Amino acid sequence: MGMRVENGLVNQRHIDDYRENGVVVVKNALSGEWVDFLRGALDDLMENPTKMGLEYAHKEDSTRFFGDQYMWLTRPDFRRIAFESPIGEIAGQVMGSESVTLFFDQVLVKEPGAVEPTPWHHDLPYWMVRGEQICTVWIALDPIGLENGGMKYVKGSHKSEKLYSPTFFGDNANDSTFDETRYEPLPDVDATYADDDFLTFQLEPGDAAIHHARTFHGAPGNKSAATRRRGYMLRVLGDNVVYAPAPGQAKVAVRPDLPDGAPMGGEYFPEIWQRAGA
Numbered sequence: 001m002g003m004r005v006e007n008g009l010v011n012q013r014h015i016d017d018y019r020e021n022g023v024v025v026v027k028n029a030l031s032g033e034w035v036d037f038l039r040g041a042l043d044d045l046m047e048n049p050t051k052m053g054l055e056y057a058h059k060e061d062s063t064r065f066f067g068d069q070y071m072w073l074t075r076p077d078f079r080r081i082a083f084e085s086p087i088g089e090i091a092g093q094v095m096g097s098e099s100v101t102l103f104f105d106q107v108l109v110k111e112p113g114a115v116e117p118t119p120w121h122h123d124l125p126y127w128m129v130r131g132e133q134i135c136t137v138w139i140a141l142d143p144i145g146l147e148n149g150g151m152k153y154v155k156g157s158h159k160s161e162k163l164y165s166p167t168f169f170g171d172n173a174n175d176s177t178f179d180e181t182r183y184e185p186l187p188d189v190d191a192t193y194a195d196d197d198f199l200t201f202q203l204e205p206g207d208a209a210i211h212h213a214r215t216f217h218g219a220p221g222n223k224s225a226a227t228r229r230r231g232y233m234l235r236v237l238g239d240n241v242v243y244a245p246a247p248g249q250a251k252v253a254v255r256p257d258l259p260d261g262a263p264m265g266g267e268y269f270p271e272i273w274q275r276a277g278a
């Protein structure tokens with residue numbers, strides 16, 4: 001693993017596709033060594049969740065649907081992934097930013113038989129930030145397709161500035177403070193869009209799907225009998241992203257010591273990548 005080098009994984013097609021569709025896949029974003037390292041960290045985390053850890057499964061016939069967030073704050077293994085893996089650089093190249101700031105890390109694991117879907121939503125209304133260069137790098141740690149809960153995206157949905165209410169995940173009221181909301185609910189996405197408006201991908205371990213914070217996305221449950229669906233997410237900020245706390249956003253582990261409207265940064269939101277020469 002070692003030191004990060006400027007990698008050649010991102011080309012102009014990735015940048016153009018991300019801009020046009022609001023999502024793009026970078027194949028083999030992480031090496032097999034990183035995938036093994038992440039899987040090991042995740043195994044341990046599932047036994048020892050942080051205080052942000054949650055069990056989302058709520059249906060009687062479901063299996064485990066586990067999530068956790070902000071792991072890097074307390075765990076050296078997740079800190080290492082955030083700071084030393086190529087993920088930050090890949091995000092910076094795809095977004096076209098001068099630098100990348102770590103917002104937070106997250107995992108979501110749907111074990112075979114975890115039937116709960118991930119409801120359609122977009123991320124920005126959940127988050128205490130405002131800006132254009134905000135994205136998620138979603139890393140597959142298993143072979144993942146629609147059958148075992150692969151994500152679906154609405155092509156180009158990031159282009160509208162309009163924001164919609166956050167949606168509960170797994171019916172679990174603990175995952176947020178959505179007591180007030182400023183936005184109307186997201187329309188019925190499945191009914192509103194045509195088949196060719198949706199993008200889905202077959203991901204292999206180490207592949208990264210990068211989506212813009214306004215892109216609509218959701219996922220079915222894991223209907224596979226044997227294939228786990230482990231996803232690791234790094235949520236990152238490019239240039240000109242500011243702190244924008246508001247009612248109705250998701251619960252967070254830490255807040256920046258900043259006034260509303262100040263550029264995001266500080267010890268809990270560190271820079272993880274800078275463009276060479278920037």
Ligand SMILES: O=C(O)CCC(=O)C(=O)O
Nearest residue numbers: 108118136138219231233
């Ligand atoms: O992994 C999932 O099912 C949902 C992930 C998600 O919503 C996200 O990465 O923003």
